[in-house]
Amino acid sequence: MASCILVGTRKGTFLVEKTGGRWQPKLSGHAGSGVNFVARDPNTKTLWAALGHGHWGAKLSRSTDGGKTWADAPQIKYPKGARYLATPMPGEDDPIDAPPKGLKLQDATLLKLWHIGFGQEGRVYVGTIPGGLFESSDGGESFELNRPLWNHASRGGDLFAGEGSGHTDWFGTPASEGEFAPGIHSILVDPRDAQRIVIAVSTAGVLESRDGGKTWSGRNKGMLNDYLPDPAAEWGHDPHYVEQCVGSPDHMWQQNHSGVFYSDDAAQTWKRVSAPERGVHFGFPVAVDAEDGRTAWLVPGKADNQRMTIDGALFVARTEDGGQSWTDLREGLPQENAYDVVYRHALANSGDLLSFGSTTGNLYVSENRGNGWQLVAGNLPPIYSVRWG
Amino acid sequence: MASVQLTRHLHEFFPQLTGQVLQVEAATVADAIAEVEKRAPGFSFYICDELGRLRQHVNIFVGDERIRDRQRLSDALAPDAHVMIMQALSGG
Numbered sequence: 001m002a003s004c005i006l007v008g009t010r011k012g013t014f015l016v017e018k019t020g021g022r023w024q025p026k027l028s029g030h031a032g033s034g035v036n037f038v039a040r041d042p043n044t045k046t047l048w049a050a051l052g053h054g055h056w057g058a059k060l061s062r063s064t065d066g067g068k069t070w071a072d073a074p075q076i077k078y079p080k081g082a083r084y085l086a087t088p089m090p091g092e093d094d095p096i097d098a099p100p101k102g103l104k105l106q107d108a109t110l111l112k113l114w115h116i117g118f119g120q121e122g123r124v125y126v127g128t129i130p131g132g133l134f135e136s137s138d139g140g141e142s143f144e145l146n147r148p149l150w151n152h153a154s155r156g157g158d159l160f161a162g163e164g165s166g167h168t169d170w171f172g173t174p175a176s177e178g179e180f181a182p183g184i185h186s187i188l189v190d191p192r193d194a195q196r197i198v199i200a201v202s203t204a205g206v207l208e209s210r211d212g213g214k215t216w217s218g219r220n221k222g223m224l225n226d227y228l229p230d231p232a233a234e235w236g237h238d239p240h241y242v243e244q245c246v247g248s249p250d251h252m253w254q255q256n257h258s259g260v261f262y263s264d265d266a267a268q269t270w271k272r273v274s275a276p277e278r279g280v281h282f283g284f285p286v287a288v289d290a291e292d293g294r295t296a297w298l299v300p301g302k303a304d305n306q307r308m309t310i311d312g313a314l315f316v317a318r319t320e321d322g323g324q325s326w327t328d329l330r331e332g333l334p335q336e337n338a339y340d341v342v343y344r345h346a347l348a349n350s351g352d353l354l355s356f357g358s359t360t361g362n363l364y365v366s367e368n369r370g371n372g373w374q375l376v377a378g379n380l381p382p383i384y385s386v387r388w389g
Numbered sequence: 390m391a392s393v394q395l396t397r398h399l400h401e402f403f404p405q406l407t408g409q410v411l412q413v414e415a416a417t418v419a420d421a422i423a424e425v426e427k428r429a430p431g432f433s434f435y436i437c438d439e440l441g442r443l444r445q446h447v448n449i450f451v452g453d454e455r456i457r458d459r460q461r462l463s464d465a466l467a468p469d470a471h472v473m474i475m476q477a478l479s480g481g
Binding site: 053054055056057059072075077078080107108109110 | 398399402431434435436438439440442444446447476477479480
């Protein structure tokens, strides 16, 4: 079981450790800068942080001394010729009777570092906006864009080589900083077989590779998109975050606009297991027990048109039977005047420990699988990510 | 030689440049950035994106004038030009 919580916030990276019987946060680094995600590489023990400097762009940072000091890592850059199909917005200079623009081919530049995943020894993966999966095979000394995914047919084909098909099923997310572009926020390497990688894209869906990233296929069968003309469309899904059971990776979970979805066959099919009558439907993060893939935790919100707690009361929902039933876990959490929103990377578990953080700067910990909670800190900056490490 | 002065915000990331007004041989603003990059590797990616364009919330002045070419930073520098690199007053 991990003993340290890594917290990425809008104003820096915090480490939280239990000393003297209390969980105590300490500012570790990146003071004043946005930190989208922080995690520890389980192989090398290096801490990695995905920064979003407001003025200076997205930067990777790392610490090899447990967070005492941080330094810029080798930076991620889109290679020359990386292009994508973007939807141009009407511009100030466009005459009111300008013809429709359609999609345009746009040169890719790094807008956001969103998620960091770890594979076998030395392999580090970073998900970005616009829609890039960057890989390192040397412990993060250098990164390369995964071109088979970038050139996938679902996003218009090989735009390095030519004009492609002119059609993309990858849409955009307002989580991008600067423009409406797709983003990769979930990267899962199968602990049994590092050649199997699952990623999730806002807004396209889930894709899987079984050959270490050489080829990719959509894995959205059973997903429902209540807001699209065809709810069962292959693409256009907005998985908020996808997680797997480490000990039994065929069990995968996600939560999105259209509910909670569970797969017990390695994302080959998904099944909606929401319980909207209990308030378990819309939300962002999901955590999965490391041994029992049927056990998962969520922090539900009211709905996608009211991204807030239900009636001002904060609770965690847990299932232990693959979503057939849900238990509200409220002990220790505020039940009135609480409007915490928990982002996709801001809930995590390790053994019996759970922690989550909210955009209102509250960080909570449970030491008993969510049955009871304690507030660790109530005045942190808006929290973007929580990981045990 | 042109001189280059940085906002102190950048000193946080490049402490080796703290307190310095850099003297560089540069015919254009792009040349000046390239010279600073030699002394502080990684600097240019803080100022510009992968395509060499000035980041949206960064400004560069030559003397009292904001540069005109944010795409390629081709604004010419006189031998005694003073270049200031700063961030926009944006954020929250």
